[in-house]
Amino acid sequence: MTPLVDPLLSGPIGLQEILVVVFKVVVAFAFLMVAVMFMVWFERKLIGDMQNRIGPNRAGPWGILQTLADGVKLFFKEDLLPDNADRFVFKLAPYLALIPAFLIFTVVPVGGNYSTGDGTVSLFGEETLLQVADPPVGVLFVLAMSSVAVYGVMLAGWSSGSKYPLLGSVRATAQMISYEAALSLSVLSVILLSGTLSTSGIVAEQSQWNWNLWLTGFIPFAIFLISGTAELNRPPFDLVEAEQELVGGFHTEYSAVRFALFFLAEFMNTVTMSAIIVTLFLGGPNGPMFGPEWLQSWVLPSLWFFLKLFVFLFVFVWFRATLPRFRYDQLMDMGWKLLIPAALGWFLILAGIQVASDNDDINLALVVIVGVAIFFAGMGLLMLAMRSSRRQRQLSGVTD
Amino acid sequence: MLLNQFLILSAVLFCIGVYGVLARRNAVLVLMSIEMLLNAVNINLVAFSTRWGVSGQVFALFIIAVAAAEVGVGLAIVLLIYRNRTSIDLDELDEMKG
Amino acid sequence: METTFDLPANIAFGVIAVAIIVAAIRVVTTRNIVHAALWLVVVLGGVGAIYILLQAEFVAVVQYLVYIGAIVVLFLFGIMLTRAPLGEMLDLTNRTMRVGAIITAVILVTIMVFSVVDSFRDEEVDFIAYSGDVAAAQTFADLSAEEQETVLDEVAAIGAEGTDLGPVGRTETVSDSIFRDYLIPFEVISALLLAALIGAIVIARRD
Numbered sequence: 001m002t003p004l005v006d007p008l009l010s011g012p013i014g015l016q017e018i019l020v021v022v023f024k025v026v027v028a029f030a031f032l033m034v035a036v037m038f039m040v041w042f043e044r045k046l047i048g049d050m051q052n053r054i055g056p057n058r059a060g061p062w063g064i065l066q067t068l069a070d071g072v073k074l075f076f077k078e079d080l081l082p083d084n085a086d087r088f089v090f091k092l093a094p095y096l097a098l099i100p101a102f103l104i105f106t107v108v109p110v111g112g113n114y115s116t117g118d119g120t121v122s123l124f125g126e127e128t129l130l131q132v133a134d135p136p137v138g139v140l141f142v143l144a145m146s147s148v149a150v151y152g153v154m155l156a157g158w159s160s161g162s163k164y165p166l167l168g169s170v171r172a173t174a175q176m177i178s179y180e181a182a183l184s185l186s187v188l189s190v191i192l193l194s195g196t197l198s199t200s201g202i203v204a205e206q207s208q209w210n211w212n213l214w215l216t217g218f219i220p221f222a223i224f225l226i227s228g229t230a231e232l233n234r235p236p237f238d239l240v241e242a243e244q245e246l247v248g249g250f251h252t253e254y255s256a257v258r259f260a261l262f263f264l265a266e267f268m269n270t271v272t273m274s275a276i277i278v279t280l281f282l283g284g285p286n287g288p289m290f291g292p293e294w295l296q297s298w299v300l301p302s303l304w305f306f307l308k309l310f311v312f313l314f315v316f317v318w319f320r321a322t323l324p325r326f327r328y329d330q331l332m333d334m335g336w337k338l339l340i341p342a343a344l345g346w347f348l349i350l351a352g353i354q355v356a357s358d359n360d361d362i363n364l365a366l367v368v369i370v371g372v373a374i375f376f377a378g379m380g381l382l383m384l385a386m387r388s389s390r391r392q393r394q395l396s397g398v399t400d
Numbered sequence: 401m402l403l404n405q406f407l408i409l410s411a412v413l414f415c416i417g418v419y420g421v422l423a424r425r426n427a428v429l430v431l432m433s434i435e436m437l438l439n440a441v442n443i444n445l446v447a448f449s450t451r452w453g454v455s456g457q458v459f460a461l462f463i464i465a466v467a468a469a470e471v472g473v474g475l476a477i478v479l480l481i482y483r484n485r486t487s488i489d490l491d492e493l494d495e496m497k498g
Numbered sequence: 499m500e501t502t503f504d505l506p507a508n509i510a511f512g513v514i515a516v517a518i519i520v521a522a523i524r525v526v527t528t529r530n531i532v533h534a535a536l537w538l539v540v541v542l543g544g545v546g547a548i549y550i551l552l553q554a555e556f557v558a559v560v561q562y563l564v565y566i567g568a569i570v571v572l573f574l575f576g577i578m579l580t581r582a583p584l585g586e587m588l589d590l591t592n593r594t595m596r597v598g599a600i601i602t603a604v605i606l607v608t609i610m611v612f613s614v615v616d617s618f619r620d621e622e623v624d625f626i627a628y629s630g631d632v633a634a635a636q637t638f639a640d641l642s643a644e645e646q647e648t649v650l651d652e653v654a655a656i657g658a659e660g661t662d663l664g665p666v667g668r669t670e671t672v673s674d675s676i677f678r679d680y681l682i683p684f685e686v687i688s689a690l691l692l693a694a695l696i697g698a699i700v701i702a703r704r705d
Contacts (some may be wrong), residue, residue: 461556
């Protein structure tokens with residue numbers, strides 16, 4: 001059983017506790033920076049391989065220092081500020097994009113033995129969880145921060161004082177708000193099964209291979225992966241920065257360090273989104289446990305976590321290399337007419353099953369059959385409504 | 401912490417909101433001031449909930465939900481007014497004046 | 499109740515309160531409508547921080563999720579769809595109304611602060627109701643001052659052991675309250691949201 005609060009903070013708070021927290025913050029930040037550098041290189045190299053090119057190969061062995069070289073270059077470039085720009089907001093926007101990305105990562109448990117222990121490790125003589133913070137409403141915190149991330153994009157586009165960034169940012173905001181709903185609804189299934197909002201609690205519930213991936217029946221996972229990709233504005237949902245249509249999207253007017261910050265935020269978001277998927281659906285640091293005590297508490301859980309994280313980083317790059325970009329109306333149709341109803345319907349079925357299995361006098365099989373029947377009936381009604389609406393619009397000549 | 405410090409903060413925030421509602425001409429800005437009024441009320445409710453039960457927090461949640469609905473409809477109306485008159489200045493919307 | 503938590507909490511409260519008030523004044527005085535929305539974000543974020551000080555973390559996170567994540571984004575969206583001017587606009591405030599509005603606000607704040615100070619003199623925020631037992635909290639409110647002291651000491655002793663008043667479970671208390679005592683208002687709210695959704699679509703639709 002996992003403790004209700006991080007044991008580090010349940011006793012009196014002294015200097016040592018504060019130092020441990022500061023240490024965790026610094027390590028998490030450093031890790032995220034290194035992970036982003038790796039991710040940029042990994043993405044370019046992998047896409048190079050998939051497109052039968054070589055990719056970066058000059059700076060360092062296998063071009064692994066390429067990101068560092070790019071970063072140094074961007075830091076020494078001239079920092080342009082458009083004449084029309086709203087100076088304060090223009091300077092503020094990159095930080096607004098970056099900070100939520102980091103904050104989301106603070107609630108992700110990156111290690112600790114949840115399978116045979118209670119997830120705590122001993123750090124400088126203090127029992128603690130391997131995550132920077134463990135708020136009792138961790139999952140909601142993740143959702144809140146991912147909706148705050150809209151601001152960076154939106155304000156960047158508006159404050160540039162130029163039309164392509166503005167169009168890009170309006171597109172981005174509409175897309176992110178739409179997919180936020182599907183994202184939240186798919187997370188609801190996880191919360192329903194785990195019965196807790198804390199990330200460490202969700203990970204603890206998934207020990208012994210009780211991964212939410214199969215407990216929730218794959219559908220919420222698929223919805224989360226798709227809407228997560230859309231939330232990240234990554235291909236195939238990268239209409240926000242569609243080079244062929246919008247020059248570069250919301251960051252067209254940005255250069256040098258501020259552009260680097262947007263770039264950093266984008267890749268940081270990819271890493272944190274992968275970490276969140278691993279935490280919610282793939283059991284976080286849970287995995288096969290063997291060997292001595294130090295191996296079980298320090299090495300193996302983190303190893304499993306980073307292995308799973310790596311799989312998702314690969315998947316995101318794979319999406320980018322494989323799938324063509326959506327058209328804007330297709331994107332909105334998929335979000336509102338497919339993902340949100342599917343997530344909601346699936347959540348209702350799961351809730352019915354949950355209630356039926358909690359009460360002995362309710363027939364589980366009957367509930368499942370009725371639930372699925374209602375699901376398909378609702379889907380049919382929705383299809384009917386969409387078809388009649390399309391016919392109506394064709395008749396009135398709004399669309400062809 | 402005194403209960404009063406929260407209540408006074410809420411009173412000040414409320415009055416700033418009242419000033420905004422009265423003095424602003426732009427419809428969107430008036431809606432923003434209304435949001436500040438609702439938030440002032442919420443601070444009170446949550447502060448009272450520490451002593452008289454979580455009902456205060458529940459009310460605060462309900463108010464947040466109602467505020468979301470209000471902003472949705474309010475902005476739709478503002479958008480419609482803008483589309484018809486290319487202005488959202490409240491002082492110019494005086495056709496109904498007798 | 500003298501606890502070590504009090505001084506840092508009061509300092510945090512002071513900082514947050516000043517930030518909220520300054521930002522709120524900027525919302526109602528700034529000449530740039532997008533800046534007004536951004537100052538509103540500061541106000542709402544500060545109010546969320548106040549909720550955290552009051553140990554209402556669920557309301558706080560809902561504040562961030564709904565208000566900052568959705569409502570102000572909606573505002574910004576509305577501003578950008580009507581007009582998104584860069585730079586200052588002069589006609590946002592009604593000059594003739596301004597003096598009257600200031601007088602109204604000042605009188606109102608005087609009355610409210612006076613009545614609040616008069617009725618709650620030096621009552622402490624004690625989180626007694628967060629144990630989930632509302633009936634106990636109500637009897638607590640009826641107790642005399644010394645009896646309240648002893649109860650608070652007992653509660654503090656329990657809280658120090660981390661068994662009863664731990665921070666986890668408060669969200670559960672809120673949800674129990676919603677789905678037991680306030681189930682019908684909750685259903686009405688969902689109907690209201692649906693109605694508002696449909697209404698907004700009908701109003702804003704072009705065809």
